Amino acid sequence: MDKISKRTFLKGAPVLGITAGGPILAGAATHSENPLSKQETLLDPHYYSESGWQFGSQAIHHGEQEGYQVTPISQDKCAPGYQRPGNLKNPTVAALLRKVMELEGTQAAVGGPCGMGIIAQTYMALLRPGDRVVAHRCNYDWVMTLLREYLPSWGIEVQFLDFNQPERLEESLRKRSAKLVHWEPYVNPSMEVLDTQRLVEIAKAFGALSLVDNTWLTPYLLQPAALGADLVMHSVTKYMGGHGNAMGGVVSGRRDLISTIDRSQNWLGGLLRPMDAFMVTQGVKTLPLRMTQHSKTAQVVAEYLADHPAVKRVRYGGLPSWNALGQQASPRGFGGMLGIEWKQDRVHQSLGNHVRLILNATSLGDPCSRIMARQEETDRGIPARYTRVSIGLEEADDLMADFKQAIEKC
Numbered sequence: 001m002d003k004i005s006k007r008t009f010l011k012g013a014p015v016l017g018i019t020a021g022g023p024i025l026a027g028a029a030t031h032s033e034n035p036l037s038k039q040e041t042l043l044d045p046h047y048y049s050e051s052g053w054q055f056g057s058q059a060i061h062h063g064e065q066e067g068y069q070v071t072p073i074s075q076d077k078c079a080p081g082y083q084r085p086g087n088l089k090n091p092t093v094a095a096l097l098r099k100v101m102e103l104e105g106t107q108a109a110v111g112g113p114c115g116m117g118i119i120a121q122t123y124m125a126l127l128r129p130g131d132r133v134v135a136h137r138c139n140y141d142w143v144m145t146l147l148r149e150y151l152p153s154w155g156i157e158v159q160f161l162d163f164n165q166p167e168r169l170e171e172s173l174r175k176r177s178a179k180l181v182h183w184e185p186y187v188n189p190s191m192e193v194l195d196t197q198r199l200v201e202i203a204k205a206f207g208a209l210s211l212v213d214n215t216w217l218t219p220y221l222l223q224p225a226a227l228g229a230d231l232v233m234h235s236v237t238k239y240m241g242g243h244g245n246a247m248g249g250v251v252s253g254r255r256d257l258i259s260t261i262d263r264s265q266n267w268l269g270g271l272l273r274p275m276d277a278f279m280v281t282q283g284v285k286t287l288p289l290r291m292t293q294h295s296k297t298a299q300v301v302a303e304y305l306a307d308h309p310a311v312k313r314v315r316y317g318g319l320p321s322w323n324a325l326g327q328q329a330s331p332r333g334f335g336g337m338l339g340i341e342w343k344q345d346r347v348h349q350s351l352g353n354h355v356r357l358i359l360n361a362t363s364l365g366d367p368c369s370r371i372m373a374r375q376e377e378t379d380r381g382i383p384a385r386y387t388r389v390s391i392g393l394e395e396a397d398d399l400m401a402d403f404k405q406a407i408e409k410c
């Protein structure tokens with residue numbers, strides 16, 4: 001194939017002729033003929049598909065609707081070839097899902113209205129009363145609520161373990177099987193760095209599905225599916241979209257599982273909207289550049305803070321003092337999330353009143369840096385006097401100066 005016809009091929013045919021149970025036909029068709037299914041390609045952390053293009057080029061070109069460099073926003077709920085009640089076969093949404101599949105190296109994808117939306121739908125679609133879920137002791141706050149309160153109330157048993165010791169998962173699954181194992185490779189908000197490869201292997205060995213929340217690292221820094229994960233989810237509200245201007249969630253992975261989730265949307269509702277998908281798609285095109293810059297700036301700020309006399313310890317994946325084993329170490333970096341353990345209560349309590357450039361606010365993964373003071377939660381590995389930081393895309397010098405002046409005022 002010459003370069004042009006390859007490109008046409010990779011963009012996928014217009015998403016026509018979708019059959020029930022085949023959620024993302026154009027993307028899926030691409031993948032059925034794509035060497036990604038070959039193990040050796042999957043195991044290459046810097047995989048690129050048969051176009052020979054690398055990640056950054058795929059992020060820009062892959063998945064756009066045939067004939068377009070920017071897939072238009074289609075608000076048509078019955079676009080030709082996309083009809084099916086309650087579905088997400090909208091051309092604009094399909095463009096984003098195809099990009100996510102290509103970058104994650106997955107077979108199929110389905111979108112939801114936000115990260116929590118797609119996680120909840122995934123659980124509702126795949127789990128039944130009597131099933132068992134095993135999860136790391138710490139995840140995003142509302143995932144914890146879903147796991148702690150809602151799943152048990154639906155008759156689903158949830159066990160929390162410390163996945164820093166993968167052998168704990170092995171022991172648990174050996175004693176009793178589980179339907180699904182859930183974790184974040186770089187944990188919100190504790191900044192623990194888990195051994196995703198090992199955890200995937202254990203889940204697989206005992207017949208459990210692995211659901212990996214890759215919101216924080218993105219496929220640019222880690223591709224869980226290449227390590228064997230069955231499902232990879234994203235709050236695309238965060239780094240994938242990257243501009244804090246759209247909300248969405250995407251889960252991608254095994255075609256059979258995605259079909260089940262896709263089908264459940266017909267009665268659960270909760271779809272990824274075309275306008276949000278369009279905004280996120282534009283963000284994905286610059287994902288490699290943004291993740292590189294988030295990682296560089298966070299590394300500089302983490303090193304600065306680690307030496308600051310007010311600081312007890314900085315938790316950042318790129319610091320050997322925190323990530324001694326170099327877990328998940330991508331040569332491309334660790335993204336923008338770090339945590340600060342303070343020596344004194346007063347800095348922890350009042351830093352937010354004194355920052356000027358940095359926002360004292362929740363959310364993460366966009367150009368604005370933010371801090372959020374956390375309460376101690378020993379069962380989740382969240383220490384006392386702890387602040388979660390999302391390093392944005394401002395200049396590192398300005399961020400360090402802001403931390404310095406704010407700490408001095410505390």
Ligand SMILES: Cc1ncc(COP(=O)(O)O)c(C=O)c1O
Nearest residue numbers: 114115116140188213215235237
């Ligand atoms: C790791 C992780 N997963 C899921 C979510 C939920 O995403 P959303 O806010 O889009 O519902 C978040 C939100 O911060 C998150 O950090």
